[in-house]
Amino acid sequence: MPLPFTPPTHYPDYTLHLIALSLTPFSWRRQLGERLRARHDPAAILQRLLSSKPPHPRFDRASLVARASTAIRRAADCGLHLVAWDDASYPAALAVITDPPPVLWVRGNPAALTSRAVAIVGSRAGSQYGVAVAERLAADLSARGVVVVSGLARGIDSAAHRGALNEKGTTVAVLGCGADVIYPSEHRDLARQIEADGAIVSELVPGTPPQKQFFPLRNRIISGLSRAVVIVEAGEKSGSLITARCALDQGRDVLAVPGNVLTGRNRGGHALLKDGAKIVESADDILEELGLPARGMRGGNEPEDPVLAGLPSGEPCDLDALAERTGLTSARLLPRLFELELAGLVRRVGGGRFARV
Amino acid sequence: MPLPFTPPTHYPDYTLHLIALSLTPFSWRRQLGERLRARHDPAAILQRLLSSKPPHPRFDRASLVARASTAIRRAADCGLHLVAWDDASYPAALAVITDPPPVLWVRGNPAALTSRAVAIVGSRAGSQYGVAVAERLAADLSARGVVVVSGLARGIDSAAHRGALNEKGTTVAVLGCGADVIYPSEHRDLARQIEADGAIVSELVPGTPPQKQFFPLRNRIISGLSRAVVIVEAGEKSGSLITARCALDQGRDVLAVPGNVLTGRNRGGHALLKDGAKIVESADDILEELGLPARGMRGGNEPEDPVLAGLPSGEPCDLDALAERTGLTSARLLPRLFELELAGLVRRVGGGRFARV
Numbered sequence: 001m002p003l004p005f006t007p008p009t010h011y012p013d014y015t016l017h018l019i020a021l022s023l024t025p026f027s028w029r030r031q032l033g034e035r036l037r038a039r040h041d042p043a044a045i046l047q048r049l050l051s052s053k054p055p056h057p058r059f060d061r062a063s064l065v066a067r068a069s070t071a072i073r074r075a076a077d078c079g080l081h082l083v084a085w086d087d088a089s090y091p092a093a094l095a096v097i098t099d100p101p102p103v104l105w106v107r108g109n110p111a112a113l114t115s116r117a118v119a120i121v122g123s124r125a126g127s128q129y130g131v132a133v134a135e136r137l138a139a140d141l142s143a144r145g146v147v148v149v150s151g152l153a154r155g156i157d158s159a160a161h162r163g164a165l166n167e168k169g170t171t172v173a174v175l176g177c178g179a180d181v182i183y184p185s186e187h188r189d190l191a192r193q194i195e196a197d198g199a200i201v202s203e204l205v206p207g208t209p210p211q212k213q214f215f216p217l218r219n220r221i222i223s224g225l226s227r228a229v230v231i232v233e234a235g236e237k238s239g240s241l242i243t244a245r246c247a248l249d250q251g252r253d254v255l256a257v258p259g260n261v262l263t264g265r266n267r268g269g270h271a272l273l274k275d276g277a278k279i280v281e282s283a284d285d286i287l288e289e290l291g292l293p294a295r296g297m298r299g300g301n302e303p304e305d306p307v308l309a310g311l312p313s314g315e316p317c318d319l320d321a322l323a324e325r326t327g328l329t330s331a332r333l334l335p336r337l338f339e340l341e342l343a344g345l346v347r348r349v350g351g352g353r354f355a356r357v
Numbered sequence: 358m359p360l361p362f363t364p365p366t367h368y369p370d371y372t373l374h375l376i377a378l379s380l381t382p383f384s385w386r387r388q389l390g391e392r393l394r395a396r397h398d399p400a401a402i403l404q405r406l407l408s409s410k411p412p413h414p415r416f417d418r419a420s421l422v423a424r425a426s427t428a429i430r431r432a433a434d435c436g437l438h439l440v441a442w443d444d445a446s447y448p449a450a451l452a453v454i455t456d457p458p459p460v461l462w463v464r465g466n467p468a469a470l471t472s473r474a475v476a477i478v479g480s481r482a483g484s485q486y487g488v489a490v491a492e493r494l495a496a497d498l499s500a501r502g503v504v505v506v507s508g509l510a511r512g513i514d515s516a517a518h519r520g521a522l523n524e525k526g527t528t529v530a531v532l533g534c535g536a537d538v539i540y541p542s543e544h545r546d547l548a549r550q551i552e553a554d555g556a557i558v559s560e561l562v563p564g565t566p567p568q569k570q571f572f573p574l575r576n577r578i579i580s581g582l583s584r585a586v587v588i589v590e591a592g593e594k595s596g597s598l599i600t601a602r603c604a605l606d607q608g609r610d611v612l613a614v615p616g617n618v619l620t621g622r623n624r625g626g627h628a629l630l631k632d633g634a635k636i637v638e639s640a641d642d643i644l645e646e647l648g649l650p651a652r653g654m655r656g657g658n659e660p661e662d663p664v665l666a667g668l669p670s671g672e673p674c675d676l677d678a679l680a681e682r683t684g685l686t687s688a689r690l691l692p693r694l695f696e697l698e699l700a701g702l703v704r705r706v707g708g709g710r711f712a713r714v
Contacts, residue, residue, distance in 0.1 A: 280618070
């Protein structure tokens with residue numbers, strides 16, 4: 001847990017320079033990540049990066065540090081937490097990606113960022129089906145104590161947040177604008193509910209307005225905070241496919257919910273399935289991928305099938321012998337054997353015989 | 358092409374014994390298949406099989422041959438073709454399965470059985486969605502000259518036949534009753550349309566009523582006649598999963614159409630996808646699996662993307678250089694590069710550089 005907000009003057013230069021680094025162009029992030037992981041000092045990193053690039057009026061040390069100070073003041077004004085690279089509560093899952101944010105601005109509970117999390121993302125124009133699936137999956141994951149991460153967007157994202165909240169779960173929204181600027185504004189109420197137990201997060205300094213180019217970038221944070229990314233209803237050009245790509249780059253699992261093939265609404269998700277993403281029908285499929293016990297485990301107490309009971313274990317049996325043991329004709333036995341074979345309980349061996357698996 | 362129907366007295370003993378063999382218990386089919394493939398004489402095979410089993414009043418040589426003669430007469434009466442094991446028009450794809458039918462009874466055009474075919478099968482309780490998908494896939498395969506095989510059942514099967522007929526395609530229905538006994542009877546009109554250019558097929562002698570145990574068995578013929586089996590809307594216990602299992606046993610491709618995960622209607626199909634079946638969104642996915650050119654090939658005449666044009670081929674480029682070449686800021690470039698990466702046209706290389714693929 002980070003300490004409650006501390007006034008700006010108490011921030012050491014280390015943090016001030018981390019914020020300044022977060023204001024440099026996004027294309028510098030990889031170099032920055034390497035150096036942060038190598039425990040270089042942020043002031044030194046900034047100095048080196050600036051000197052290796054052509055000078056730019058917006059990106060000189062003095063103006064970056066001044067903007068960083070402003071950001072700290074603004075965060076204090078609107079009650080944002082600052083979770084910086086060197087903070088113990090900086091999420092470990094995010095620290096390992098190639099282009100980690102030097103700092104995160106957080107509304108709500110920063111501890112939500114370090115719990116076991118799964119991202120659920122998808123189309124802004126989610127259908128009734130997509131919304132229902134996202135809500136259901138999020139609720140079922142929440143019931144298992146998994147934090148649900150998404151992007152607060154219209155459609156699937158907000159359905160995922162709502163599903164988690166319905167189950168009194170913790171959910172994290174990563175924004176493509178400042179954490180104090182809720183976009184879209186119709187989700188202000190939802191944001192308030194999220195921050196009660198979960199968190200609203202951004203790498204962008206407070207007050208940053210939403211801009212188109214920020215959304216692909218925040219997607220790497222959605223996947224970076226998560227152990228797996230579940231795609232619900234992504235069309236061919238859905239931004240959630242960028243999240244899926246980020247997840248793959250980051251070594252996270254990518255899963256997708258299938259759906260209607262005629263509407264085009266699932267073309268992106270289906271393309272992921274074709275490329276080997278795991279298919280999700282229920283939260284159990286996600287839990288299984290995470291190595292957690294599934295919710296809907298089937299009971300093993302059902303009475304044994306008479307045909308199965310007639311098959312001695314370890315000893316293949318032909319149809320005539322099985323007919324004798326069970327008192328059933330082969331006409332009755334065969335369809336049942338087919339079913340048992342289908343269920344993986346029986347297999348055919350040579351000579352028209354059947355064996356228990 | 359088999360000859361037009363020949364009166365029973367002209368059938369050699371060879372054919373008569375093949376029919377008699379088709380009347381023996383289904384559990385003998387594998388042994389029977391081995392011997393037929395080894396070119397044993399049907400009369401000798403029958404003699405040997407009968408002498409190796411305990412005597413049974415229904416399964417003695419005389420009564421089997423008498424029933425075979427009756428079948429031939431009955432077939433003549435209702436205008437069925439007989440395609441026997443030794444017939445040049447016996448489908449080669451079916452001859453290689455472990456349990457081939459010794460004879461097929463065919464209404465319509467027996468040549469339809471030897472064309473390149475794909476099976477489309479699924480739930481009897483097909484939804485509007487499933488029916489629409491089956492019709493569309495069948496129509497699109499027909500437009501490419503692929504024969505559509507199915508089981509004339511309610512729901513998906515009949516939709517597949519109809520889709521093929523709508524496109525003036527050839528379609529084959531394999532029955533779980535005699536080829537002269539149309540089941541369900543509401544599909545009599547459909548059957549008549551099918552046999553105009555395609556075929557209604559059964560391994561069961563004419564007049565055999567539909568029985569539950571015949572349906573899993575006819576499923577091996579549906580897959581046996583086909584190069585691939587496409588599952589549309591199969592619930593957890595759908596009979597079409599038996600067809601899929603038969604297809605796998607026979608070395609045929611299994612493909613499945615995804616759908617709604619909330620209704621349970623696609624649980625069987627999704628289970629196949631989890632086990633590695635290929636996902637089908639359109640007929641192109643099937644054609645591709647068969648090694649045929651897809652229908653909806655994308656044109657290559659679109660003007661090149663300016664960002665892509667700015668990337669010299671074979672020479673990775675960093676963001677600054679790319680900004681200079683294109684005149685776009687990195688804030689504009691990055692989302693576009695993400696999209697191009699997603700489209701597989703650009704990849705990231707070391708040092709924050711991008712390269713054309």
